[in-house]
Amino acid sequence: MVEAVPTGVRAAAVIFMLLVLAFVLGPLVVVAGVSFTAGDYVTFPPEGLSLRWYRAVLSADVYTHSAITSLRLAALVTLAATVIGTGVAVALHRRRIPGTGFLSALVLSPLVLPTIVFALGLLMLWSSVVGRTSFYSLWLGHTVIAVPYVIRTTLAVLATSDPFLEEAARTMGAGPWRTLFHVTLPQCLPGIAAGGFFAFNISFDEAILSLFLRSPDIMTLPIQIYTQLEFSPDPSIAAASALMIALTIFLIVAIDRLLGIQRVAA
Amino acid sequence: MTMAAVELNCVTKSFGDVQVIKGVSLAIRKGEFVSLLGPSGCGKTTLLRMIAGLEKVTTGSIIIGGTNSTRLPPERRDIAMVFQSYALLPHLTVRENVMFPLRMRRLGRKDEQQRRVDEVLEMVQLGHLANRRPRELSGGQQQRVAVARAVVSRPQVLLLDEPLSNLDARLRESMQEELIQLHRQTGLTTVFVTHDQEEALSLSDRVVLLNEGRIEQEGAPTDLYSAPATPFSASFMGSSNLLDVQIEAAKGAPCATLAPGSALPLEPGCAAAGPATITFRQEDVQLLPADAEEGILATVETRLFLGSRIRYVITAGAHRFRCLASPGHSFAAGQAIRVRIPPGRIRVIGRTLA
Amino acid sequence: MASHREDWAIAAPGLLLLLLAFLVPVGSILALGVRTEGGEFTPAYVIRFLTEPYYLGISWRTIKLSVVITLVCALVGFPFAYIMARVGPRLRLWLVILITLPLMTSVVVRTFGWMVLLGRGGLVPDIMRSLGLVRRNYTLMHTEVAIVVGMVQILFPFMVLSILGVILRMDPRLEEAARVMGCTFLQSVRRVVLPVATPGIVAGSLLVFTLSASYFITPSLLGGARLPVLAGSIYETATRTQDWPFAAAQSLILFTAVLLLLFPYIRLTRKAGG
Incomplete structure (x- = not known):
């Protein structure tokens, strides 16, 4: 069938794919390009090459502080989301608690419902129940939208594992909890890792919830960039952005090295 | 008091309104090799899973090694089971898989456990593959690991759920021979579920033919073969x-x-x-x-x-x-x-x- | 294996989190949109949104932009997904990663990239000027085109993955059969692959439409203050004018529209997945 594709169509297909990829990845390439400029202004192609804007970013407190805040937040969100999400995924996968189908749709709903509505609602509820927004309100909000990713990736991995493993463990003398820790969770690991990657990435890049739920003294990296964008873009934004892109790519490569991306992308 | 290894008394099982096991009584002697034979949907696997404790018993009782096990969870029954898919733990090596029941049941000291695992692995001729992972083994080898893992804890009863159905014809024949030999060596009471009448006849001391949740006929293989008692028995026995x-x-x-x-x-x-x-x-x-x-x-x-x-x-x-x-x-x-x-x-x- | 208490135990933290930190806040903000200060039911805020020309304009722009974004995604996404389905699995995987990479970078980062490309003196206006299409100092920033471009970039993978799933499940012999029966290559794509892929295209369109209606940072940065969309208007109302009930009423309208589109989406994906 592939052999029977006319050469013209084939060439057109290659050109089409390259154009689409250029469109989709163009802005990221541009950001990376701008970050290496030697000039004072945001221009593409860059004027000369230098690392001066990286030096500027890494020595500017506004960037380093917000980056540390974002990393800390992302790490805590990853921790909470993987622990919480894995439990839900395992329980849903077993299909023994009533209303499993309904619950699955429900727990995945933060993926598709408008984040802005959720952000507004959580801000209102937090203000009336807890009071001032803080690092913890951010942690809570980010965790809620990160958990569904962990659930989804873990469910995907569980769906491909042998459905009789848990029963086999029971017949070999393992009680329900030892079955969970010795048999089920080891199976889930690739899914948990992939979910953890998404959780970290979502939290680290998130801007909508952060706009609502942060307190004035807490600045995450995306919010820092956002305010600079509205204010006075200079190439240091490009350098900070390029570092964020690099972190994402690094995480993807790390996942691939550790687990093999095929197993995770399933 | 009979000293049967496994005793089923008027066992029934219902899923909702549907009764799939309609009153089965069966006593399995110590060391006996019993096959549960029947077409798909006859309830043979459900019956086996009830002995294992993986399905709840609706009414009736199951006694394993003199202990009323009707309400016991699987891990507290003195059983072992070989699954159709083998259910080997993919993250563990062959040795760790075989060790698993001993660890979970806390049977013996560490060195004693090691010795028993080695012994059983030798018995199924897998000593040289002890450090491999299941996915690196052939289907027949995986099957032998599953069997080794089941016999290592010397259970009151060994449950086999169509363990040979995933093997090709030639391998199946040699595995049948190995199973007979293993049964002779270990003397374990064995319940074997199959839909293949030849397999049931060649392996068992006694065949229990099930049809629609009831025992249709039971007896020695030669009896079932030469003296079917009902039209169903006759047609099912070929x-x-x-x-x-x-x-x-x-x-x-x-x-x-x-x-x-x-x-x-x-x-x-x-x-x-x-x-x-x-x-x-x-x-x-x-x-x-x-x-x-x-x-x-x-x-x-x-x-x-x-x-x-x-x-x-x-x-x-x-x-x-x-x-x-x-x-x-x-x-x-x-x-x-x-x-x-x-x-x-x-x-x-x-x-x-x- | 009596009551599966352990299943409830391991699911409980997640279910509680979802209930208390998601359903309750979302529910209470929606309720706020149809309540007076005394707590009685009032449709006043909703009616205000549906009658004031300024807000009607916002709704109209949101719908118009979402339709255009969805159409572009579908038109480009179908051939892209088809080609992806016909390349090797390793290349397919990397294509998936490449098209989702923008989605995995921060919204502010990729929007910044578009600002550089589309703004005054940027690469795209420069090329357009050298082709004689536009005058000096032309900018694509703060136009609806910029919003569409920026949104298509991130919503494109949702469309592609949704179509890809359906095409991958299709029996490739269907195409061979069509060729043997006398179809040319393009005819077989149109008459065999396209009908098979239609559920995927529809599901992808519903998803892209709802997502494009609920994003606001990309539209507000690329479109600017003169081109507000519904989600952006909610943000403005809540933060600038602090009119919470009215922001809630707008949320309710957005939420209802999204839900209405998500139900057929869930049905379609269930069927395709089953």
Whole structure:
């Protein structure tokens, strides 16, 4: 069938794919390009090459502080989301608690419902129940939208594992909890890792919830960039952005090295 | 008090409104190899899973090694099970898989556990693969790991859920032999679920034939094979010839009348006169030329050459039946012949309802 | 294995989190949109949104932009997904990663990239000027085109993955059969692959439409203050004018529209997945 594709169509297909990829990845390439400029202004192609804007970013407190805040937040969100999400995924996968189908749709709903509505609602509820927004309100909000990713990736991995493993463990003398820790969770690991990657990435890049739920003294990296964008873009934004892109790519490569991306992308 | 290894008393199982096990009682002796045989949906796997504790018992009781285990969770029953998919833990090595039940059941000290694992791995000839992971093994090797993992804890009863069905034909034969040998070596009480009647017959001390949640017939393999008690038993045990006939008690020896003037002689005293169903095996049918002295008149309908044998479909009056003959003498389709069946080979299995 | 208490135990933290930190806040903000200060039911805020021309304009722009974004995604996404389905699995995987990479970078980062490309003196206006299409100092920033471009970039993978799933499940012999029966290559794509892929295209369109209606940072940065969309208007109302009930009423309208589109989406994906 592939052999029977006319050469013209084939060439057109290659050109089409390259154009689409250029469109989709163009802005990221541009950001990376701008970050290496030697000039004072945001221009593409860059004027000369230098690392001066990286030096500027890494020595500017506004960037380093917000980056540390974002990393800390992302790490805590990853921790909470993987622990919480894995439990839900395992329980849903077993299909023994009533209303499993309904619950699955429900727990995945933060993926598709408008984040802005959720952000507004959580801000209102937090203000009336807890009071001032803080690092913890951010942690809570980010965790809620990160958990569904962990659930989804873990469910995907569980769906491909042998459905009789848990029963086999029971017949070999393992009680329900030892079955969970010795048999089920080891199976889930690739899914948990992939979910953890998404959780970290979502939290680290998130801007909508952060706009609502942060307190004035807490600045995450995306919010820092956002305010600079509205204010006075200079190439240091490009350098900070390029570092964020690099972190994402690094995480993807790390996942691939550790687990093999095929197993995770399933 | 009987000292059966496993005892089922009037066990039933319902899923919602549907009763899938309708009162099964069975006592399995220590060291016995029992097969639960039946078509898919007959309840054999459900019954096995109830013994394992993986399905709840609706009513009745299950006693394992003298302990009423009806309400015990699987991990507290003295059992081991081999799953159809083997259910080897993919993140553990072969050795760790076999060690797993000993660790979970806390059987013996660490060095003792090691020794037992090595022993069992040698028994299934997998000592050299102990540090591999399951996915690096062939299907037959995985199967042997699953068996080793099941026997290592020396359970009261070993449960096997169609463990050979994922293997190809040749491997299945050699695994059957290994299973028999293993059973002889370990002396473990074994319950073996299968839908393959040959497998059940060749492996077991006793075959329990299940049909629609009930025991249809149980007994030694030879009994089930040669003396099916019901039409279901007869057809499931591969005796595909079931004929509704009229039994006539002529001159002391009864015979089965297929059509006016053509009757098969039966053993004396095997049935009363009246309508009945008879069964006989394909290989017991003898075909003779049309001018032979004995036998009833019949016609060859089709002839299928199978290599070592020839299968004929024979019609006699309104009846059709199959015959498996050696290729020594050959008849063509459409040819008139005579058919003889030794009286001792015909079973009368109850009156027909029609 | 009596009551599966352990299943409830391991699911409980997640279910509680979802209930208390997601359903309750979302529910209470929606309720706020149809309540007076005294707590009685009032449709006043909703009616205000549905009658004031300024807000009707916002709704209209949101719908118009979402339709255009969805159409572009579908038109480009179908051939892209088809080609992806016909390349090797390793290349397919990397294509998936490449098209989802923008989605995995921060919204502010990729929007910054578009600002550089589309703004005054940026690469795209420069090329357009050298082709004689536009005058000096032309900018694509703060136009609806910029919003569409920026949104298509991130919503494109949702469309592609949704179509890809359906095409991958299709029996490739269907195409061979069509060719043997006399179709040309393009005819077989149109008459065999396209009908098979239609559920995927529809599901992808519903998803892209709802997502494009609920994003606001990309539209507000690329479109600017003169081109507000519904989600952006909610943000403005809540933060600038602090009119919470009215922001809630707008949330309710957005939420209802999204839900209405998600139900057929869930049905479609269930069927395709089953």
